[in-house]
Ligand SMILES: *[C@@H]1O[C@H](CO)[C@@H](O)[C@H](O)[C@H]1NC(C)=O
Ligand SMILES: *[C@@H]1O[C@H](CO)[C@@H](O)[C@H](O)[C@H]1NC(C)=O
Ligand SMILES: *[C@@H]1O[C@H](CO)[C@@H](O)[C@H](O)[C@H]1NC(C)=O
């Protein structure tokens with residue numbers, strides 16, 4: 001091995017370490033996007049393949065304007081035709097005179113068709129505008145497929161070379177894809193389930209998400225309040241960065257003037273600078289139950305969050321009795337911690353969190369049962385972690401949580417003890 005090869009391997013090893021460390025999600029250890037290529041038949045100069053994209057992520061969906069999938073061909077392949085999706089750019093096909101390929105690019109980027117695509121361009125499970133729900137929301141809507149006819153590729157499993165360098169946008173950055181791996185040929189069943197056929201060749205690619213690759217700053221923050229304290233705990237100042245105030249507007253009347261700029265992010269002016277704010281309000285305390293209200297506010301004038309999700313980690317969320325206005329799913333069966341809840345909107349009611357403005361929020365109230373150990377003390381009614389669309393929300397500092405007035409007024413000393421306990425809990429959670 002020469003020194004360049006050695007350097008390359010070392011750098012590759014560190015990149016692999018970073019991507020593995022960054023991608024691991026204890027709430028969803030198996031969550032990823034899987035891209036599977038099945039060569040269905042061989043042609044004179046290539047093959048016909050069905051490509052299936054499955055979102056196995058429990059709570060991270062692919063929102064509008066949808067996924068795009070790219071790769072780099074290993075040889076001089078062309079895409080003769082495509083159904084259920086399209087290459088964004090045809091590329092330079094000037095060497096072809098008779099039949100024009102669908103795309104001649106060495107690195108095609110493929111996007112899904114819209115639901116109103118002509119029927120003869122559709123294939124099963126295509127044409128969703130690239131929108132995939134998370135596996136936890138609805139596995140049947142978490143899959144997308146398209147078909148392509150490849151030429152100049154070789155037409156046997158000995159001559160075909162796997163495409164390289166897969167990229168996945170969902171719709172933005174954040175995903176890192178593995179090298180394709182040859183897998184056992186997929187099996188397919190006839191519609192009556194009585195006949196089984198096989199792909200001629202199968203390979204798959206796994207793409208994993210890393211929050212810091214998607215965005216340098218957080219995108220969500222949490223604020224809190226409670227019936228027992230009139231003080232509202234705001235989001236941390238600069239929770240999502242402070243720098244770029246030019247992308248903010250102070251009042252709605254400024255909106256028209258700034259619309260001319262092509263800035264994808266146009267935020268309402270706040271001290272936290274986050275596009276999403278989640279507010280947690282402990283509303284009432286009954287004998288055997290407590291009541292909670294969660295409001296999610298969109299502060300971005302340029303984005304509707306379709307198929308949004310909210311994940312909450314709270315030890316008492318295994319005791320949820322009733323949830324209004326949102327769909328609730330425990331995601332506990334998949335992890336050891338029982339108190340993790342997935343919420344999302346009701347179809348056609350509030351499954352889209354509309355752009356900033358009077359309608360730019362969704363809310364829910366829920367009733368939780370108390371067990372004998374339940375207490376409002378020591379910030380117990382507040383969550384440990386909250387994720388919006390799979391990205392972790394910045395929590396207020398533990399010392400700013402709303403406190404029980406009697407505890408603070410009568411005994412100033414335990415308050416610092418409380419802070420210590422909370423800090424200890426947070427340190428334990430971080431480690
Ligand atoms: C190619 O296909 C043949 C027949 O299906 C099979 O026996 C062989 O193992 C395959 N070779 C590779 C490299 O996959
Ligand atoms: C592979 O993808 C990366 C990231 O998109 C890019 O920087 C690199 O140049 C690509 N390699 C090839 C051979 O195209
Ligand atoms: C993808 O390929 C790998 C390697 O063969 C295999 O272990 C894995 O099960 C495949 N995934 C699926 C869902 O087929």
Ligand SMILES: *[C@@H]1O[C@H](CO)[C@@H](O)[C@H](O)[C@H]1NC(C)=O
Pocket residue numbers: 301302303304354355
């Ligand atoms: C968001 O959705 C509403 C209602 O469908 C639409 O009027 C508005 O233009 C959309 N906004 C953006 C930024 O796409």
Ligand SMILES: *[C@@H]1O[C@H](CO)[C@@H](O)[C@H](O)[C@H]1NC(C)=O
Pocket residue numbers: 336337338
């Ligand atoms: C989680 O829930 C299961 C079934 O409801 C129960 O058997 C188990 O003891 C719970 N684990 C914890 C840590 O609470």
Ligand SMILES: *[C@@H]1O[C@H](CO)[C@@H](O)[C@H](O)[C@H]1NC(C)=O
Pocket residue numbers: 315316318319339371373374375376380
């Ligand atoms: C509920 O919260 C209390 C603290 O308020 C805690 O001691 C108890 O273990 C929690 N219950 C469950 C089922 O996790």
